[in-house]
Amino acid sequence: MPPSVSLHSASHLAPNMAPNMAPHLAPHLAPNIAPHLARTAAPRLASRIAGVALLALGGDALAQAPVPTGSPNAPDQRPAFAAQTRAPALPASAPLRIERVAEGLEYPWGLAFVDNDTALITERPGRLRRVDLRSGSLSAPIGGLPEIDARGQGGLLDITLDPDFARNRRLYLSYAEPREGGKNATAVARAMLAPGSQQLDELTVIFRQTPAWASTKHFGSRLVWDTQGRLYVTLGERSLPEPRQLAQDPQTYLGKVVRIQPDGSIPADNPFAAGQSGAPAVWSYGHRNIQGAALHPDSGKLWTIEHGPRGGDELNVPLAGQNYGWPVITYGEDYSGAPIGEGVTAREGMEQPIYYWDPVIAPGDMTFYQGSRFPDWHGDLIIASLSPGGLVRLTLDGERVSGEARLASELGRVRDVDAGPDGALWALTDARDGALVRLLPDTQ
Numbered sequence: 001m002p003p004s005v006s007l008h009s010a011s012h013l014a015p016n017m018a019p020n021m022a023p024h025l026a027p028h029l030a031p032n033i034a035p036h037l038a039r040t041a042a043p044r045l046a047s048r049i050a051g052v053a054l055l056a057l058g059g060d061a062l063a064q065a066p067v068p069t070g071s072p073n074a075p076d077q078r079p080a081f082a083a084q085t086r087a088p089a090l091p092a093s094a095p096l097r098i099e100r101v102a103e104g105l106e107y108p109w110g111l112a113f114v115d116n117d118t119a120l121i122t123e124r125p126g127r128l129r130r131v132d133l134r135s136g137s138l139s140a141p142i143g144g145l146p147e148i149d150a151r152g153q154g155g156l157l158d159i160t161l162d163p164d165f166a167r168n169r170r171l172y173l174s175y176a177e178p179r180e181g182g183k184n185a186t187a188v189a190r191a192m193l194a195p196g197s198q199q200l201d202e203l204t205v206i207f208r209q210t211p212a213w214a215s216t217k218h219f220g221s222r223l224v225w226d227t228q229g230r231l232y233v234t235l236g237e238r239s240l241p242e243p244r245q246l247a248q249d250p251q252t253y254l255g256k257v258v259r260i261q262p263d264g265s266i267p268a269d270n271p272f273a274a275g276q277s278g279a280p281a282v283w284s285y286g287h288r289n290i291q292g293a294a295l296h297p298d299s300g301k302l303w304t305i306e307h308g309p310r311g312g313d314e315l316n317v318p319l320a321g322q323n324y325g326w327p328v329i330t331y332g333e334d335y336s337g338a339p340i341g342e343g344v345t346a347r348e349g350m351e352q353p354i355y356y357w358d359p360v361i362a363p364g365d366m367t368f369y370q371g372s373r374f375p376d377w378h379g380d381l382i383i384a385s386l387s388p389g390g391l392v393r394l395t396l397d398g399e400r401v402s403g404e405a406r407l408a409s410e411l412g413r414v415r416d417v418d419a420g421p422d423g424a425l426w427a428l429t430d431a432r433d434g435a436l437v438r439l440l441p442d443t444q
């Protein structure tokens with residue numbers, strides 16, 4: 001047990017910090033304190049000294065101790081509000097058991113659970129397979145896919161099942177579609193997959209991002225249903241200097257979230273449905289490259305997570321018709337170290353992210369955990385990280401982040417994470433020899 005002074009100081013902690021966590025804070029102290037302690041004192045003594053040091057620093061400093069991630073790339077930038085970045089580190093989680101259920105998946109990207117025993121998985125080079133969740137066996141690639149441009153970050157990307165899939169057998173795929181003149185862009189197709197069939201039927205392209213561009217980067221793209229059966233699609237801005245600017249132009253589909261009906265038609269209450277001040281499918285704009293999105297289970301609002309440049313990954317709750325700032329405002333800097341634009345983080349008429357990371361987590365997909373196997377995580381946001389890898393867990397207080405933890409770093413690059421019908425967490429690792437893994441509490 002820590003000294004009683006630590007318990008007193010712990011009473012000033014954020015509500016999500018249990019009093020008994022004070023000893024665990026030692027690794028999360030400011031970098032100039034913890035390493036010194038680690039080098040100079042036995043762990044138990046370090047905890048006692050840390051408790052005293054934290055008391056000296058005061059409850060505020062203690063509450064602010066974030067996940068240790070290294071220095072920001074843009075150290076002069078300041079958050080717009082408290083806990084917009086570097087939220088307090090959560091206490092260490094109980095150990096996890098990680099099972100490699102299926103292997104030999106080449107850069108798997110999207111995962112959709114069909115029933116308790118079966119899922120569909122996309123592989124970025126352009127394959128769609130069934131996986132038996134019990135045995136881990138993979139089907140041969142399913143035929144009938146659209147033509148796909150699998151260069152660079154492109155390829156077959158997300159998959160989602162129709163909310164009424166059990167009856168209509170419809171599924172939806174996002175992918176990089178080759179266009180004229182060596183260009184490409186993101187597209188969404190829907191098709192039918194009969195039970196046990198190895199062939200998609202009735203493939204129809206329901207959305208095409210425009211303008212196309214000769215780029216192999218920033219295709220987005222996640223597919224998320226809203227509560228009324230409309231489909232959100234997240235779209236990248238193609239990364240190059242010229243199309244990047246078009247993220248600010250609501251008449252284009254670059255750097256956007258769009259919302260469409262399942263047949264590709266435009267919902268009448270889309271913010272630019274009339275097409276005069278923006279393109280009719282646009283939901284929100286000023287995004288960079290969104291590869292993660294989920295509907296909040298209580299509010300029914302779309303949440304998205306997007307790759308920033310060097311620094312500046314963002315968690316947003318995109319509202320209809322609003323501008324999320326890229327590339328005018330951002331937390332982070334260009335890979336060259338130069339500022340993005342004027343190097344500003346806020347501007348009138350542009351929305352702030354509810355949370356950002358610098359250095360980045362390079363987010364894949366994310367999910368609001370509602371499963372039964374990790375009861376302490378109910379309602380938390382679980383995010384796939386490509387770099388540094390593993391998973392990121394955020395606790396939430398409404399639309400604010402109250403705590404952050406890093407999990408399962410041994411997974412390396414993670415592209416997708418979902419809760420399965422069994423209540424466990426399932427993830428896809430991003431590798432040439434990628435895997436479908438299942439994460440459970442280690443009850444040993």
Ligand SMILES: [Ca+2]
Nearest residue numbers: 314324325326
């Ligand atoms: Ca932004």
